């Protein structure tokens with residue numbers, strides 16, 4: 001068995017990527033943000049304060065004949081951007097791209113932070129990191145992919161995210177036609193519960209490869225590519241009008257600049273992010289904000305959507321490895 005679901009950018013900046021998910025019987029369809037950087041499937045629901053849920057599609061467990069409340073269970077999560085949500089837990093049938101998981105933990109939000117209230121493009125998240133990161137207490141719950149994996153043709157899923165265009169999340173198979181180059185696999189370290197890997201070098205534009213060990217995670221739930229300061233400073237050193245803008249908390253530059261590409265090593269291969277993807281978004285006038293920024297203070301690097309957009313990424317749970325192929 002397999003599943004294949006389209007995704008699309010939430011807005012004109014590719015801030016996040018949205019996929020429709022069916023929950024319950026009859027199906028309640030919610031637009032959700034698939035997040036390989038976290039491990040909870042949570043939704044706006046009939047239990048979310050109406051003032052917070054306004055503008056969001058909600059899940060109403062009482063209208064689903066297959067929902068069951070998980071007695072005594074609760075969840076609470078805070079993301080790296082300091083957004084947060086919490087609530088209680090149901091199980092129900094959750095279908096993605098035609099593949100159904102019965103008894104999936106659906107975490108119902110009784111509280112959501114302002115970032116989520118304001119972001120009406122999604123009605124919750126589907127966490128696709130490792131099960132160890134799930135926040136449900138007293139009994140940790142499995143991710144949708146973890147539950148699906150033993151029934152899928154192969155315990156893998158792929159992320160194909162595109163700039164201002166539809167893409168896909170495929171489960172149980174790899175459509176290599178989505179890529180222009182071969183898939184290079186690297187092992188993941190599972191200790192932190194992320195799809196975490198090490199990249200050994202980088203290059204800017206057509207420049208020489210610089211040795212620099214980056215310990216990072218493949219995170220579809222983070223918008224930007226966040227790397228060590230030394231790499232980021234070296235990159236914007238090559239952009240004539242670039243400056244660090246304290247108010248924007250990042251590097252900005254003149255929108256008319258022709259930005260160099262950025263390449264990072266994956267095993268003995270490299271993935272190249274075109275400069276056009278690093279010209280992320282206008283901030284005001286003809287000043288633009290960079291899609292490559294510092295990971296300062298996070299403690300790990302984040303290969304977010306700006307990097308993933310340049311590739312087909314294979315999340316291979318069976319072999320505990322990540323695959324990257326140039327698109």
Ligand SMILES: O=C(NC1CCCCC1)N[C@H]1[C@H](O)[C@@H](N2CCCCC2)[C@@H]2OC[C@H]1O2
Nearest residue numbers: 015016035079080081082119221222223298
């Ligand atoms: O907090 C992170 N990542 C951290 C970023 C800083 C450095 C550490 C990792 N990801 C979140 C993301 O920002 C959220 N956001 C909502 C608004 C549109 C953009 C996405 C969305 O909700 C949770 C998750 O996805």
